[in-house]
Amino acid sequence: xxxxxxxxxxxxxxxxxxxxxxxxxxxxxxxxxxxxxxxxxxxxxxxxxxxxxxxxxxxxxxxxxxxxxxxxxxxxxxxxxxxxxxxxxxxxxxxxxxxxxxxxxxxxxxxxxxxxxxx
Amino acid sequence: xxxxxxxxxxxxxxxxxxxxxxxxxxxxxxxxxxxxxxxxxxxxxxxxxxxxxxxxxxxxxxxxxxxxxxxxxxxxxxxxxxxxxxxxxxxxxxxxxxxxxxxxxxxxxxxxxxxxxxxxxxxxxxxxxxxxxxxxxxxxxxxxxxxxxxxxxxxxxxxxxxxxxxxxxxxxxxxxxxxxxxxxxxxxxxxxxxxxxxxxxxxxxxxxxxxxxxxxxxxxxxxxxxxxxxxxxxxxxxxxxxxxxxxxxxxxxxxxxxxxxxxxxxxxxxxxxxxxxxxxxxxxxxxxxxxxxxxxxxxxxxxxxxxxxxxxxxxxxxxxxxxxxxxxxxxxxxxxxxxxxxxxxxxxxxxxxxxxxxxxxxxxxxxxxxxxxxxxxxxxxxxxx
Numbered sequence: 418x419x420x421x422x423x424x425x426x427x428x429x430x431x432x433x434x435x436x437x438x439x440x441x442x443x444x445x446x447x448x449x450x451x452x453x454x455x456x457x458x459x460x461x462x463x464x465x466x467x468x469x470x471x472x473x474x475x476x477x478x479x480x481x482x483x484x485x486x487x488x489x490x491x492x493x494x495x496x497x498x499x500x501x502x503x504x505x506x507x508x509x510x511x512x513x514x515x516x517x518x519x520x521x522x523x524x525x526x527x528x529x530x531x532x533x534x535x536x
Numbered sequence: 537x538x539x540x541x542x543x544x545x546x547x548x549x550x551x552x553x554x555x556x557x558x559x560x561x562x563x564x565x566x567x568x569x570x571x572x573x574x575x576x577x578x579x580x581x582x583x584x585x586x587x588x589x590x591x592x593x594x595x596x597x598x599x600x601x602x603x604x605x606x607x608x609x610x611x612x613x614x615x616x617x618x619x620x621x622x623x624x625x626x627x628x629x630x631x632x633x634x635x636x637x638x639x640x641x642x643x644x645x646x647x648x649x650x651x652x653x654x655x656x657x658x659x660x661x662x663x664x665x666x667x668x669x670x671x672x673x674x675x676x677x678x679x680x681x682x683x684x685x686x687x688x689x690x691x692x693x694x695x696x697x698x699x700x701x702x703x704x705x706x707x708x709x710x711x712x713x714x715x716x717x718x719x720x721x722x723x724x725x726x727x728x729x730x731x732x733x734x735x736x737x738x739x740x741x742x743x744x745x746x747x748x749x750x751x752x753x754x755x756x757x758x759x760x761x762x763x764x765x766x767x768x769x770x771x772x773x774x775x776x777x778x779x780x781x782x783x784x785x786x787x788x789x790x791x792x793x794x795x796x797x798x799x800x801x802x803x804x805x806x807x808x809x810x811x812x813x814x815x816x817x818x819x820x821x822x823x824x825x826x827x828x829x830x831x832x833x834x835x836x837x838x839x840x841x842x843x844x845x846x847x848x849x850x851x852x853x854x855x856x857x858x859x860x861x862x863x864x865x866x867x868x869x870x871x872x873x874x875x876x877x878x879x880x881x882x883x884x885x886x887x888x889x890x891x892x893x894x895x896x897x898x899x900x901x902x903x904x905x906x907x908x909x910x911x912x913x914x915x916x917x918x919x920x921x
Binding site: 448449451452453454456458460 | 669672673683773774777
């Protein structure tokens with residue numbers, strides 16, 4: 418098991434996939450991190466030297482990801498709500514925010530649009 | 537399994553009276569055996585196998601023992617190789633349509649080099665160097681930054697050692713090296729390679745030390761070979777720290793090869809740098825195609841040389857610099873005489889169960905696009921209905 422930013426990963430997993438399990442890291446950022454530390458895309462976490470793992474953990478801890486990113490998003494929604502804007506109200510009511518029609522198919526909006534949005 | 541090479545077929549017949557590709561054949565350049573198949577000696581086969589000169593798609597598994605067709609082009613090439621032992625090093629690109637035998641001419645060159653006591657360094661698939669399947673690391677103190685590939689280099693060193701072991705065992709260190717590992721002063725070059733192969737972290741510095749030793753006075757000539765030139769004449773799939781793609785010439789191994797191919801550096805004790813292109817699943821390179829066309833036109837003495845398309849953006853100056861070679865060996869189909877010799881060998885091996893006469897040879901030769909050897913093989917041996 419390899420420990421990256423408080424999470425355990427199996428040794429045979431690709432580093433790129435491990436990075437992409439963090440909320441806020443997708444293809445773009447994982448590619449950038451791999452390039453920054455000269456790790457080839459097929460590298461598995463078990464093969465990497467401890468120094469690289471530590472460097473990557475340090476890099477991740479400077480980024481706004483996981484809880485920080487979730488909090489930032491919630492703050493943004495809360496700000497809209499506090500201003501009393503239309504978008505804030507729509508979030509609070511769990512309805513589509515960007516002018517979609519509401520006659521049918523608003524399941525995604527019901528699921529996601531809330532003041533204390535989780536992800 | 538994907539890379540398994542079968543070099544013998546016990547069901548095939550033993551061909552009687554097969555000439556060996558030995559030093560004696562090299563002396564006369566093999567002119568008397570043009571159009572005949574020659575057998576490879578056991579030691580050469582072992583060495584060639586170690587440098588991965590045999591490819592899976594080639595038909596080695598059909599015959600009792602590995603053999604090579606001697607073509608006019610291969611004779612001309614061995615003559616050049618022998619000349620390069622004394623004089624100027626040979627820099628050559630082998631080009632030709634798909635199935636014309638580029639890799640086999642390269643193999644012929646390597647076999648000749650082995651029997652003549654050269655040290656052979658082969659990059660069997662350039663694609664494996666550039667497609668980002670091995671680890672890499674920036675080399676400190678290089679501008680522009682070069683990238684070494686520790687695992688690949690370690691593996692390469694062990695291949696070099698295995699292929700040339702009889703030669704390298706007799707050579708002792710003659711220079712002093714500043715390496716990250718402690719080194720005895722009287723070890724053989726074979727041992728030096730072993731040390732590099734054992735530890736990927738020191739593989740590149742060890743390779744440089746090994747190369748410096750090979751370039752020292754009194755060492756044998758060296759053959760540097762590479763198959764799949766197209767793959768190194770473009771950007772690799774590795775990324776630099778700023779996420780841009782690393783040009784293949786900035787990979788230390790390729791940089792080393794290209795330095796000699798371009799003529800920027802010279803081989804100390806004579807020898808040759810040979811690269812073969814790949815025409816079946818290779819990436820396109822505008823500059824490579826342009827330079828090869830120009831070289832070929834110059835060789836044929838044509839008056840009009842193809843020029844750069846002024847509206848094309850895809851040219852790469854580094855590729856044009858790297859291909860500062862004088863020679864290009866443009867392979868075409870076999871002559872009818874060579875095709876006949878090859879088919880007679882197949883018949884003697886019991887693989888081709890037909891009478892080999894003029895009509896049969898002419899038919900297969902014509903159907904194979906005027907003697908493209910890969911197509912003759914496909915038509916005669918593989919597609920039996």
